[in-house]
Amino acid sequence: MAGVERRLAAILSADAVSYSRLVASDDAGTLRHMARIRAIVEEAVRECGGRVVDARGDNLLAEFSSASSAVTAAMQAQERLEAQERPLPEAERLRLRMGVHLGDVVEEDTLAGDAVNIAARIEALAEPGGVCVSDVVAGQVMRRAPYSFERLGPRRLKNIPGRVVVYRVGPPGTAPTARPRRVRRLLAAGCAAAVLAAIPIAILGRSTALQPTAVLDALAESPRAAPTTAIAVLPFANLSSDPDQEFFSDGLTEELISQLAGVAALQVAARTSSFAFKGRELDIRRIAAELGVGSVVEGSVRREGGRLRVTAQLIQADDGFHLWASSYERSAQEVFAIQEEIAQSITGTLRVLLTG
Numbered sequence: 001m002a003g004v005e006r007r008l009a010a011i012l013s014a015d016a017v018s019y020s021r022l023v024a025s026d027d028a029g030t031l032r033h034m035a036r037i038r039a040i041v042e043e044a045v046r047e048c049g050g051r052v053v054d055a056r057g058d059n060l061l062a063e064f065s066s067a068s069s070a071v072t073a074a075m076q077a078q079e080r081l082e083a084q085e086r087p088l089p090e091a092e093r094l095r096l097r098m099g100v101h102l103g104d105v106v107e108e109d110t111l112a113g114d115a116v117n118i119a120a121r122i123e124a125l126a127e128p129g130g131v132c133v134s135d136v137v138a139g140q141v142m143r144r145a146p147y148s149f150e151r152l153g154p155r156r157l158k159n160i161p162g163r164v165v166v167y168r169v170g171p172p173g174t175a176p177t178a179r180p181r182r183v184r185r186l187l188a189a190g191c192a193a194a195v196l197a198a199i200p201i202a203i204l205g206r207s208t209a210l211q212p213t214a215v216l217d218a219l220a221e222s223p224r225a226a227p228t229t230a231i232a233v234l235p236f237a238n239l240s241s242d243p244d245q246e247f248f249s250d251g252l253t254e255e256l257i258s259q260l261a262g263v264a265a266l267q268v269a270a271r272t273s274s275f276a277f278k279g280r281e282l283d284i285r286r287i288a289a290e291l292g293v294g295s296v297v298e299g300s301v302r303r304e305g306g307r308l309r310v311t312a313q314l315i316q317a318d319d320g321f322h323l324w325a326s327s328y329e330r331s332a333q334e335v336f337a338i339q340e341e342i343a344q345s346i347t348g349t350l351r352v353l354l355t356g
Contacts, residue, residue, distance in 0.1 A: 012061070014077075016096055099131070260297075316348060
């Protein structure tokens with residue numbers, strides 16, 4: 001579609017609590033109060049490198065290039081808002097709920113997409129003055145951010161297929177939820193594999209990869225011990241304006257199938273079986289049932305000028321729950337080397353997640 005840009009972004013959604021009640025009692029005063037609230041949040045967004053996309057009424061939507069920046073902006077804004085509202089009587093205070101999610105967005109006249117929708121649904125789960133994030137965001141941020149992350153578990157969100165694991169973000173100094181010993185061992189193994197896989201990547205470019213923390217929490221606390229080792233790789237979607245780039249996305253899919261098939265503990269659906277679903281908009285659960293697998297890898301490729309951006313997700317087939325996600329950005333000069341490198345990186349991570 002002409003004029004539409006698709007990209008990966010971290011989205012912060014905020015909504016004022018008790019706004020309608022306060023407007024009913026003092027509309028002019030509440031509008032001035034909300035303007036002060038909005039200015040504080042917008043300042044925190046700018047300081048963290050984000051941009052405010054929409055700030056009408058009692059809602060605010062902001063976009064960031066990284067999940068870490070979005071979470072930092074949300075926490076700093078809430079801290080400043082708390083300091084402003086504390087002197088007021090409880091009945092006159094305006095507090096915001098905030099939610100953060102990382103995913104694809106599209107922009108034409110406004111910002112839209114799954115990331116926006118899921119961030120808004122997660123925001124509704126936050127307490128007044130609180131911040132909640134998705135597992136994708138928690139996995140990116142929790143190991144280096146000075147905040148605590150309390151796992152609230154998988155939640156069904158309105159009009160969102162499957163379940164999303166949600167975390168509550170707390171202030172610095174609060175101990176995060178402890179992980180079982182088995183998870184700590186798996187996490188160490190997963191991080192080691194990720195480091196090994198990242199060595200060649202550091203030479204060619206940069207990768208923004210989801211740490212396996214959220215996945216391992218889910219594996220430890222879920223009734224199922226681990227994702228099934230029967231897996232299918234669906235054809236990666238070509239999101240470039242140039243249809244000739246289809247060869248790269250198909251080649252990357254084939255390379256990934258080939259490398260995963262070399263992992264003895266995995267059963268990988270054949271290329272012809274996976275490519276039968278190319279271009280078909282079907283529910284992941286239906287595709288998995290037809291292929292006889294329990295987890296699915298899907299992704300997309302976008303070329304802009306001399307750069308390539310690849311995203312990949314591992315999805316648990318029985319509920320559509322994302323177990324892992326990663327994005328890679330490279331120079332497009334050596335396409336075949338990039339195919340092999342990215343496939344190796346994905347394979348190294350999935351080997352740990354799927355086989356332990």
